[in-house]
Every structure is written in C-alpha cells, then in structure tokens.
Amino acid sequence: MIYFLRARNCKNLFSPFDSKFEKDVNDFLLNISRLFAHQKSVVEAIGKRMISLNIDGNKIIKRIHYALHYDFYLKLDDKFRKCLGLDNQWKGIAIEANGIYWHSEDREQDLLKKAIAKAENIILVEIWDNMEVSVWLQEIVRQINEQARSNLIEDTLLNLNNYY
Secondary structure, three states: OOEEEOOOOEEEOOOOOOOHHHHHHHHHHHHHOOOOEEEEEHHHHHOOOEEEEEEOOEEEEEEOOOOOEEEEEEEOOHHHHHHHOOOOOOOEEEEEEEOHHHHOOOOHHHHHHHHHHHHOOEEEEEEEOOOOHHHHHHHHHHHHHHHHOOOOOHHHHHOHHHHO
C-alpha cells in the first residue's frame, strides 16, 4: 500500500476515509441510509459562505472555509423529517466520527462546526472511537432526541432505507 503524510495522520491513497474508524462508521451508516454523504462541506450543507454566530456572548460574522466539512451528512427533506418525527426547523443530521487521540480537546474547527450546526438547525451527532459498535445506534438516537427534543426510536432509524 502507498501512504502519504497529511497534517492529521497517514492516509491510504486509495481510500476516501481518514481512518479505519471513519470507514467503520460509514459502513454502519450505509445500513441506516444510503443517502448519508461522506465528507460534506459545511458550506454545501448550509448553502452559504458567511454566517453570523453567537460565540461566548459575542456576535461575530465568520467566513467558512470550503475545507471545513462534516464527516457524514444527511439532508432532511419533508419526507425524512416526517419519518423521524422531527420539526420542520431541522435541515440535516451531521455525524462526526471522533477519535480520542485527535479530539481529546475541542479544537477550533470542532467548536466552529458545533456553533454552525446549532445556528443552522443541524443536528450534530458525535460518535467516539472508544464506543462499542453495539451502542452506536443507541447513541445516535439519544443525541438526535436530545437536540431535537423528539421521541425517535431505533427501529425507525433502522428502517430509513425503506423510505427511499
């Protein structure tokens, strides 16, 4: 295999994934919905380059770099929202596959993605590499319910592929 160095880590030239963990999350999400986009640009997800954010009580205008991305993103249309029991305010579900090594402290880009998700009504779910695969579904449902104040159940999420 051929590898090259990136600022974050070593990456297989022939793989679109930053790590085996990210690939495992991708494979898991494919079982939920084939419509989860991998490496979705935040700019594409929200449809704009500039955003007004409230960070630590200060309102700032921030230009979003095209390289900033969510690891996985599912755009929510009316059909998806209805299926999941979510209000119309929710635009999408972003999933971050976080490794303990790289994300042990909130980095600036992680904080920015969280602030953008909150401001733009995107549910941001974090899956950590120290979680057992057997709890990923429960964790995704828990975080969606917590942020959206919904009553989503695991079976509904597992059956998303039947809707499209």
